[in-house]
């Protein structure tokens with residue numbers, strides 16, 4: 001994994017130019033340091049800089065190098081847990097507050113795009129979640145009921161409607177979340193970086209943080225060619241978390257997600273394939289997600305093997321998924337194959353950990369971070385300016401390394417194979 005290079009993704013081939021982010025050199029002081037320039041770190045840096053904080057953002061690669069510049073770009077409100085599950089877990093007051101926060105995360109993304117004029121082909125088209133088997137429609141019926149009760153624009157759709165909107169006959173129905181949409185994720189990352197620099201943030205690429213040492217009432221944050229001393233530090237490294245802080249990497253399970261992109265579809269296919277203009281994900285245990293880009297390329301993603309590779313033979317499952325969804329496309333020529341890592345947590349929630357005084361971590365988006373990570377970055381900017389923990393919408397949790405972490409990857413591979421079988425059995429009416 002060469003952090004100097006971006007993967008050969010559709011997004012890297014079509015993104016707007018990056019901001020200047022030279023490596024950190026020499027020693028300096030700042031009010032705050034953020035480690036990791038994905039949506040979490042970029043949003044935190046932008047909001048801190050806008051509030052007048054002297055902020056330095058350090059990134060091992062370049063802004064958007066991690067998951068943020070590789071995602072499907074689907075802007076999805078909500079968490080993996082439904083609003084009523086949040087209320088059952090945290091009680092009415094905190095649970096409702098978290099549900100409202102989660103329901104509003106897409107608003108923040110589209111507001112930032114507008115406010116900073118970010119050129120990233122953002123469209124607030126709505127987002128579809130498909131259901132592969134009629135016996136599982138109850139999942140989305142509950143979801144729609146819970147969001148509707150809270151005032152969100154959510155609609156159930158039947159098999160005919162979803163087929164019209166998507167051009168695939170594979171779904172028994174689903175729902176539309178009108179709050180969602182899509183964007184070009186590397187352009188959004190770069191747009192956030194430009195906005196943060198304009199607001200006064202110092203962003204340094206190719207500056208891997210290699211040391212984090214207590215100093216006075218703050219921290220000395222070291223890279224190979226420099227150091228920053230600051231009172232507040234945020235680790236925003238998600239699935240790419242390394243050994244910088246003991247146990248943090250073991251508190252999440254990194255898994256791989258792969259995507260492929262076709263050539264732009266011809267006009268005939270464009271009339272049916274995703275004619276509704278919305279991105280789609282499904283509720284299968286090993287899910288597929290897909291969308292068109294602004295030139296009409298079909299981009300399909302799903303679970304990948306346990307490594308980062310662009311060798312096409314490792315993308316068999318995703319290509320099979322594409323053929324399963326759209327047999328009418330016949331054998332398709334693919335232009336781009338790329339993957340990245342998402343961070344799973346055992347409770348399926350993002351984790352805000354207070355690791356030590358002045359040292360915070362915000363990781364674990366469970367594959368749903370375009371909007372959530374952007375919003376959590378803003379929330380962490382508030383925390384780093386002194387907002388009390390109890391005022392934040394996401395409750396902080398103690399950082400807990402997962403027991404037998406080293407065995408989770410092989411166990412996960414077996415679990416995924418089993419889940420795939422269950423999905424197929426259900427899709428066949430089992």
Ligand SMILES: Cc1cc2nc3c(=O)[nH]c(=O)nc-3n(C[C@H](O)[C@H](O)[C@H](O)COP(=O)(O)OP(=O)(O)OC[C@H]3O[C@@H](n4cnc5c(N)ncnc54)[C@H](O)[C@@H]3O)c2cc1C
Nearest residue numbers: 036038039040060066067068072073074209238340369370
């Ligand atoms: C293939 C794929 C498809 C996805 N599709 C979607 C989608 O359609 N919709 C959605 O909502 N979510 C999606 N996700 C999830 C989403 O992309 C992530 O949740 C989100 O981007 C996480 O952002 P982040 O800023 O927390 O982390 P990242 O973007 O991963 O950024 C972390 C950064 O930290 C840096 N870093 C790590 N260690 C150090 C260090 N020691 N020093 C300096 N820098 C360091 C890394 O280089 C990296 O750039 C997808 C993820 C993948 C991989």
